[in-house]
Amino acid sequence: MTSDPPPPLPRSFYARPTVEVARDLLGKVIRHGAVSARIVETEAYLGTDDAAAHSARGPTPRTSVIFGPPGRAYVYLIYGMYYCLNIVAEPAGVAGCVLIRAVEPITGLTGDTVNACNGPGKLTRFLGITLEHYGVDVTRGPITIHMPPRKEGIAIGVSPRVGIRQSADLPLRFFVKGNRSVSRAASREPRR
DNA sequence: AGTTCGATCGCCT
């Protein structure tokens, strides 16, 4: 018989400071239906003192979930053609979320391995995530996040976030050092 | 009501 899959991470995992959640999501397994992948790159978007965050100017219809209970999915359409997936952090009433920027495929592979999910717009397509998943509780499903089957040491790299103009210097991007699935835009060396 | 522009990506030169 097959071993029981681990349960989803509890809500308490997400009810913490956004930066902690962003770091700790590295190496975790995200699953949607038959497709699963390992999170290898994240970015923290803070509720306050972070002009780059969608929540910076208070709740709107689009961003309301960021102000609600932790462990829910904030999905939005970007550039009219891609979806980005965030996981809400901080206790309910405090804004903060973590953008999932890259994952490493575990199952669901067809053809190109790395290039299917090494970017925020690509991984949502790989995992089949769209606006209909706005507000989904990742402690319940259909999208869930789990501990990896085996404990493994991870070297974590830190850098500024990719593709933003406001608060561009804050070191809020986290990635698994040396992992080849880290997003292409992010793997560019920072200019000097 | 009209305009701007983005937490992207792939293709072009």
Place this chain on the structure above:
DNA sequence: GGCGATCGAACTG
């Protein structure tokens, strides 16, 4: 390195 695709949220008037 540059740019177009393609859309709606947010902002301006």
